[in-house]
Amino acid sequence: MKKELKFKVNGQPYDIYVKPKTLLVEVLRDHLGLTGTKRGCNSSSCGACTVMLNGMAVKSCSMLALQANGADIMTVEGLAKGNKLHPLQEAFLDHGSYQCGFCTSGMLMALRALLEENPKPTKEQIKEGIDGNICRCTGYNSIIRAVTAVVKGEYKEAK
Amino acid sequence: MSKYSVIGTRVHRVDGPEKVTGSAKYTFDLVLPGMLYGKVLRSPYPHAKILKIDARKAKRLVGVKAVITGKDTIGRKQGIWRRFPELCDEEILCREKVRYIGDPVAAVAAIDEDTAEEALDLIDVEYEPLPAVFDPLEAIKEDAPQIHDGVELNININRHIEWGDVDEAFEKCDHIREDQYKCCPQAHVCMETHDAVVSYDYGGKMTVWTSTQSSYYIQRLMADMTGLREGDIRVIKPPTGGGFGSKFELDSAQFPAAILSMKLCKPIKIVLSREEEFTATKRRTPMYYYLKLGAKKDGTLLAKEARVITEGGAYTAMGATALYLTGFFSSFPYKYPNYRYDGYRAYTNTAPTSAMRGFGAPQSTFVGESQLDMMAEDLGIDPIEIRRKNGMTPNYEVPGQAFIQSCGLHQCLDKIETHIKERGKLPPNHGIGVSAYGFMSGGIFNWFDTPYAFSAAVVRINVDGKVDLFTGACDIGQGSDTTLSMICAEELGVKLEDIRIHAADTGICPPDLGAWGSRETLMNGNAVKRAAADCKRQLLEVAAAKMAPNIVYDFDIKDCWVHLVDRPERGVSYYDIVKEAIRGRDGNAIMGRGYYTPHRKGMISPAYSFGVQVAEVEVDPETGRYKLINVTTAHESGTVINPVGIEGQLEGAIMMAGGYGFCEDQPMDEGKILNPSIADYKLIRSLDMPETEILEIDTYEPEGPFGAKEAGEGLTNPTAGAIGNAVYKAVGVRINDLPITPEKVLRALKEKQKKSK
Numbered sequence: 001m002k003k004e005l006k007f008k009v010n011g012q013p014y015d016i017y018v019k020p021k022t023l024l025v026e027v028l029r030d031h032l033g034l035t036g037t038k039r040g041c042n043s044s045s046c047g048a049c050t051v052m053l054n055g056m057a058v059k060s061c062s063m064l065a066l067q068a069n070g071a072d073i074m075t076v077e078g079l080a081k082g083n084k085l086h087p088l089q090e091a092f093l094d095h096g097s098y099q100c101g102f103c104t105s106g107m108l109m110a111l112r113a114l115l116e117e118n119p120k121p122t123k124e125q126i127k128e129g130i131d132g133n134i135c136r137c138t139g140y141n142s143i144i145r146a147v148t149a150v151v152k153g154e155y156k157e158a159k
Numbered sequence: 160m161s162k163y164s165v166i167g168t169r170v171h172r173v174d175g176p177e178k179v180t181g182s183a184k185y186t187f188d189l190v191l192p193g194m195l196y197g198k199v200l201r202s203p204y205p206h207a208k209i210l211k212i213d214a215r216k217a218k219r220l221v222g223v224k225a226v227i228t229g230k231d232t233i234g235r236k237q238g239i240w241r242r243f244p245e246l247c248d249e250e251i252l253c254r255e256k257v258r259y260i261g262d263p264v265a266a267v268a269a270i271d272e273d274t275a276e277e278a279l280d281l282i283d284v285e286y287e288p289l290p291a292v293f294d295p296l297e298a299i300k301e302d303a304p305q306i307h308d309g310v311e312l313n314i315n316i317n318r319h320i321e322w323g324d325v326d327e328a329f330e331k332c333d334h335i336r337e338d339q340y341k342c343c344p345q346a347h348v349c350m351e352t353h354d355a356v357v358s359y360d361y362g363g364k365m366t367v368w369t370s371t372q373s374s375y376y377i378q379r380l381m382a383d384m385t386g387l388r389e390g391d392i393r394v395i396k397p398p399t400g401g402g403f404g405s406k407f408e409l410d411s412a413q414f415p416a417a418i419l420s421m422k423l424c425k426p427i428k429i430v431l432s433r434e435e436e437f438t439a440t441k442r443r444t445p446m447y448y449y450l451k452l453g454a455k456k457d458g459t460l461l462a463k464e465a466r467v468i469t470e471g472g473a474y475t476a477m478g479a480t481a482l483y484l485t486g487f488f489s490s491f492p493y494k495y496p497n498y499r500y501d502g503y504r505a506y507t508n509t510a511p512t513s514a515m516r517g518f519g520a521p522q523s524t525f526v527g528e529s530q531l532d533m534m535a536e537d538l539g540i541d542p543i544e545i546r547r548k549n550g551m552t553p554n555y556e557v558p559g560q561a562f563i564q565s566c567g568l569h570q571c572l573d574k575i576e577t578h579i580k581e582r583g584k585l586p587p588n589h590g591i592g593v594s595a596y597g598f599m600s601g602g603i604f605n606w607f608d609t610p611y612a613f614s615a616a617v618v619r620i621n622v623d624g625k626v627d628l629f630t631g632a633c634d635i636g637q638g639s640d641t642t643l644s645m646i647c648a649e650e651l652g653v654k655l656e657d658i659r660i661h662a663a664d665t666g667i668c669p670p671d672l673g674a675w676g677s678r679e680t681l682m683n684g685n686a687v688k689r690a691a692a693d694c695k696r697q698l699l700e701v702a703a704a705k706m707a708p709n710i711v712y713d714f715d716i717k718d719c720w721v722h723l724v725d726r727p728e729r730g731v732s733y734y735d736i737v738k739e740a741i742r743g744r745d746g747n748a749i750m751g752r753g754y755y756t757p758h759r760k761g762m763i764s765p766a767y768s769f770g771v772q773v774a775e776v777e778v779d780p781e782t783g784r785y786k787l788i789n790v791t792t793a794h795e796s797g798t799v800i801n802p803v804g805i806e807g808q809l810e811g812a813i814m815m816a817g818g819y820g821f822c823e824d825q826p827m828d829e830g831k832i833l834n835p836s837i838a839d840y841k842l843i844r845s846l847d848m849p850e851t852e853i854l855e856i857d858t859y860e861p862e863g864p865f866g867a868k869e870a871g872e873g874l875t876n877p878t879a880g881a882i883g884n885a886v887y888k889a890v891g892v893r894i895n896d897l898p899i900t901p902e903k904v905l906r907a908l909k910e911k912q913k914k915s916k
Contacts, residue, residue, distance in 0.1 A: 038350070038351075043433070075181070077180070079180070089179040089180065096172065096807045099637065101178030101183055102636075103350050126845075127848075134842065134844065136350055136814070136842075139812070139814035141850075
């Protein structure tokens with residue numbers, strides 16, 4: 001029996017019907033076509049599916065979609081404003097903070113949530129912020145350099 | 160000022176914008192109209208006969224469209240060592256026998272993944288379990304169960320390398336060490352699991368979208384296994400979420416999807432679950448190592464002997480190559496006048512072992528660098544000094560094996576020595592360990608038996624000056640699309656944004672063996688450079704005709720300016736010359752071709768990179784726990800084409816190779832992998848990641864494009880050895896079996912205490 005799910009994704013309101021066991025990541029990817037959010041393990045261990053729910057980072061593979069009823073979700077597709085990239089995205093480009101790119105969306109959302117909670121994180125706090133996100137390519141340090149540059153104000157957010 | 164305009168500069172990757180916005184479409188993201196979803200049924204037994212498969216109930220389930228077994232295939236066995244039919248031993252869909260827990264026996268196509276999964280439970284497979292063997296040392300005994308018919312003592316393959324007179328040389332040594340080591344398995348853990356979308360149409364053509372390191376290999380192997388013509392199969396590699404050696408053999412996503420698609424003429428998608436990825440894809444080869452090393456009092460190494468038995472798992476895969484390379488790289492990076500290697504690969508009833516980043520060299524480097532440090536200590540010689548004394552130098556021939564042209568090992572040692580001195584006196588329980596290494600820039604061997612050039616490229620210049628670069632090279636995240644675009648732009652004298660790369664689509668790109676053995680920068684880079692040079696020559700002919708200078712002048716293109724080399728102010732715009740050239744050729748676009756196949760470069764590789772790494776650890780002697788504080792590397796890879804790319808390769812390798820030394824392992828019980836999830840398989844996360852420093856080394860490789868050589872896999876070799884040596888320096892215990900876990904360190908510390916009492 002499908003149930004109603006009303007929520008906002010990247011500012012866009014949706015009113016859809018989903019099976020109760022449907023995961024949030026399935027609704028985002030398979031129903032809404034927002035394939036930027038990845039699935040790496042389906043057990044909340046790798047972080048590739050990280051999105052923001054009401055400003056907090058959550059693993060969308062380990063949440064039922066219906067638990068997001070009424071919530072405000074942001075995915076990687078919501079980071080850029082029109083054709084202007086978010087400072088984190090700009091910094092990732094400059095610092096080579098991604099290689100295969102499969103963890104990148106989740107990594108960016110974990111960091112976006114971190115900066116929302118704490119706009120001036122220390123290096124240790126940045127590391128803690130992405131400890132739930134595995135990157136098998138970069139070794140994390142280029143990601144930490146990118147965030148540090150954003151924290152220092154080297155990148156301006158588009159108005 | 161650099162003589163180069165593009166290479167050596169810090170650029171954004173060409174796939175950057177799509178990757179940081181989540182808009183890159185991986186195989187994982189693809190959906191085709193009418194597409195069905197496949198799932199694979201796998202053996203729960205490590206070794207068993209298949210007596211009967213009854214799929215009637217599964218086929219009746221609503222939503223199930225087809226069930227296939229080995230009987231639906233043409234009954235061939237595949238393998239990547241195609242020159243040797245007896246080493247092509249893997250059916251992928253087993254017909255008579257399963258040989259490891261996870262061996263595929265059937266596959267289902269259904270309207271969605273849940274239905275396909277449900278159908279798997281309805282397939283009845285009747286097995287007759289057979290005695291199984293898991294340890295290679297057991298597998299080679301007379302009474303061990305035979306895993307493949309006709310393979311005596313389960314010895315899949317052996318390799319012997321020898322030069323000089325080892326036995327005589329040991330007689331002359333002042334000191335000899337004999338040590339034994341055990342190297343653990345390691346999982347690749349690509350963030351995108353193995354997956355494929357295969358569409359076979361009524362016209363008999365097949366298209367495969369797959370996450371792969373070699374679209375050409377998959378095309379060729381798929382042709383072998385389906386009986387289709389190579390040219391009727393088009394393999395396209397979308398952005399790929401990591402490979403690390405796991406994705407260049409035909410796998411249990413691609414092949415079952417193809418057989419299902421051929422049966423139904425519908426697109427089929429199969430994505431392996433993370434658990435399947437851990438248990439039923441290939442992994443780094445575990446090895447038992449015996450090493451004997453002999454030296455003179457002054458530290459001159461006279462002879463080395465290595466004997467290795469590797470755990471092959473159920474099939475050959477690329478494990479035969481790992482067996483060969485671990486033997487060759489056991490002599491690296493030193494000048495042994497006498498050397499002998501004997502390696503045996505034993506079949507076992509475990510998941511097959513194969514290629515993984517470093518390809519046998521992380522094992523040989525861990526054991527060799529551990530033993531060398533002990534030799535240095537026995538002789539009272541500084542670890543840097545013993546490496547300096549014996550290290551390879553430029554223009555050195557590894558007797559009968561390889562010729563090394565550029566080699567910056569001694570520069571690396573100098574820089575690392577300075578780094579250690581600058582660090583000064585260490586706090587208590589800290590230790591710094593050294594490890595030196597080398598690696599190849601692509602393999603010369605052709606066990607795959609390709610009739611094509613190893614690498615090839617086509618460059619086409621359009622009327623607006625935009626350049627289309629077609630290459631079979633596979634960007635799996637390592638950045639070859641960017642590096643090759645940079646090489647193309649530099650050679651042609653245009654901007655990076657003038658290049659549009661089309662890669663790894665067998666329908667439009669020339670064949671390339673793919674991304675393994677650190678081959679793309681050198682081999683494909685040479686092909687791209689030659690194709691671009693071919694185009695440039697054609698443009699310069701037009702420029703010379705137009706400007707008509709004295710014919711003694713040479714022309715070149717740089718920064719989109721076609722000019723006289725000696726009078727750079729005299730020239731014309733590249734864009735104008737392109738327009739005129741195309742108009743002058745009756746509208747034909749400018750096309751250039753280039754290829755590269757190594758010749759007369761020995762048996763292993765056309766070029767070798769070298770480096771030295773140090774790891775600093777802090778050990779807690781109460782618990783055995785230790786922290787990776789800092790890893791500093793001097794790596795020489797010839798001319799640096801893409802500096803951001805090299806930093807990424809280097810730091811990423813430390814995460815992976817540090818994990819190999821520090822925590823990654825796949826414990827098993829009766830052939831069952833006990834930690835098949837990311838929660839249970841420990842790898843280095845951000846909080847465990849050490850500081851990483853890179854010391855720049857300047858070398859030039861005559862064989863490489865613009866002097867470049869590998870910078871990908873070699874970096875995976877040194878870290879486990881450096882960690883082992885650092886732990887020893889910190890608290891005086893040696894761990895000879897990987898990974899070096901706190902439990903092992905603590906146990907060793909306790910034993911040491913007992914002995915000293």
